[in-house]
Amino acid sequence: EIVLTQSPATLSLSPGERATLSCRASQSVSTYLAWFQQKPGQAPRLLIYDASNRATGIPARFSGSGSGTDFTLTISSLEPEDFAVYYCQHRSNLPPYTFGQGTKLDIK
Amino acid sequence: EVQLVESGGGVVQPGGSLRLSCAASGFMFDDYAMHWVRQAPGKGLEWVSLIHGDGSGPYYVESVKGRFTISRDNSKNSLYLQMNSLRTEDTAFYYCAKDYWLGDWGQGTLVIVSS
Numbered sequence: 001e002i003v004l005t006q007s008p009a010t011l012s013l014s015p016g017e018r019a020t021l022s023c024r025a026s027q028s029v030s031t032y033l034a035w036f037q038q039k040p041g042q043a044p045r046l047l048i049y050d051a052s053n054r055a056t057g058i059p060a061r062f063s064g065s066g067s068g069t070d071f072t073l074t075i076s077s078l079e080p081e082d083f084a085v086y087y088c089q090h091r092s093n094l095p096p097y098t099f100g101q102g103t104k105l106d107i108k
Numbered sequence: 109e110v111q112l113v114e115s116g117g118g119v120v121q122p123g124g125s126l127r128l129s130c131a132a133s134g135f136m137f138d139d140y141a142m143h144w145v146r147q148a149p150g151k152g153l154e155w156v157s158l159i160h161g162d163g164s165g166p167y168y169v170e171s172v173k174g175r176f177t178i179s180r181d182n183s184k185n186s187l188y189l190q191m192n193s194l195r196t197e198d199t200a201f202y203y204c205a206k207d208y209w210l211g212d213w214g215q216g217t218l219v220i221v222s223s
Contacts, residue, residue: 095167
């Protein structure tokens with residue numbers, strides 16, 4: 001089973017700042033990695049798939065990069081609605097398609 | 109517009125069973141793989157199961173193998189999760205999600221396993 005480790009666990013920033021979230025896989029997942037955003041009381045929403053492709057309707061301030069074992073989600077300039085929990089998930093080879101433990105992005 | 113609506117959650121005693129349903133609309137259901145993902149209250153996401161569009165697979169997380177069964181009825185645009193031998197640690201919101209990248213999600217249904 002592939003283990004995804006996200007860092008940091010919590011990131012405190014202010015609106016307008018740049019956010020950089022990390023996801024590390026225990027073995028290569030090529031580019032088969034996605035990022036999700038979840039707000040309280042809501043279902044998760046797909047932001048990025050295949051490591052760097054924005055899902056439909058996702059603003060351009062969200063970008064993803066990486067391949068192999070190291071991945072990054074960058075939010076170029078934080079908007080108030082971006083404060084949420086972010087998860088990475090792999091879709092490499094066969095299931096289980098594990099999630100990372102999440103990074104909580106909160107307002108400083 | 110894609111819509112996924114889960115139902116069937118509730119309170120059940122340890123060792124009991126529940127069957128969750130996910131009604132899909134707004135897309136060609138049999139063209140897409142479907143997943144179940146769960147989230148214990150206040151915790152992170154856990155992928156549970158996947159079934160391909162033609163019903164092949166299926167795949168499960170280790171902790172539910174032999175207890176949960178995913179299925180689909182493409183004629184009814186519906187996805188199911190039969191959960192047997194439920195444990196307290198199965199308590200969670202259960203979400204269905206569409207396609208390999210989980211591009212669309214339902215609102216979830218809450219399963220509470222408690223005596």
